[in-house]
Amino acid sequence: MSSPGSKADLRFYLQSARDALVWKLEGLPEYDVRRPLTPTGTNLLGLVKHAAGVELGYLGDTFGRPSGEPLPWLEDGAEPNADMWATADESREDVVGLYRRAWTHADATLDALPLDTVGRVPWWPDGRDEVTLHHAVVRVIADTHRHAGHADVLRELMDGAVGMREDNTGLPPGDAAWWEDHRDRLERAAREAGRKA
Known part of the structure; x- marks a missing residue:
C-alpha cells in the first residue's frame, strides 16, 4: 500500500524532468533543436519525441489505456531509431504538442489507477511482461531524467x-x-593524472 503522498512525489519528479526537457528547446532556431551532436545522432527534439512515446507506451498502452495518438515511428517495420529524431515534416510544435498530450494521458492513468495496478508491457517478452504502475512510473521518471541530462549537455x-x-x-x-x-x-589535473598513469 502506498502512502498518500506517493503519487504526488512521483508526479513532481516526473513533471520536473518533463519541464527540463522541453525548456532545452527554448530560444533555439529550428536547425539547432534538430541537429545531431553526437556520433549516434542525439538531438534535442528527438529526445522530446522519444520521451512522448515512452510515456504513451508505459503509462498508457501498458495499462490498457491507449491514447489513440498515431506513432508511426514505433510501428512494426519502422526505421530503427526513428523515435529519436524529427523529420523535416514534423514541426517542433507538433512534437512538443504530442509530448504535452502524452503528459495529460499519463497523468490521467496515474490519477485513475492505484500504484499496485498490474499492467502488461506489450514489447516485453511473454512471461516477463508484467509491471506495476508504480514500477512503470519510476521507470519513466528515470528515463526522462536521463534524457533531460543528455539535453542539458547538448x-x-x-x-x-x-x-x-x-x-x-x-x-x-x-x-x-x-x-x-x-x-x-580541471584540464591541468586530468593531464597530470594522465602523465602519472
Missing part, C-alpha cells in the same frame, strides 16, 4: 545554457572567466 555545448530551469541552474555562481579558469584547472 544545450551547454550549443550556447552554454545549463540547468533544470532558467532560474535553477544548480551550479555555483561564477562568470564566464571563473568557469574558464575552473575548466582549465
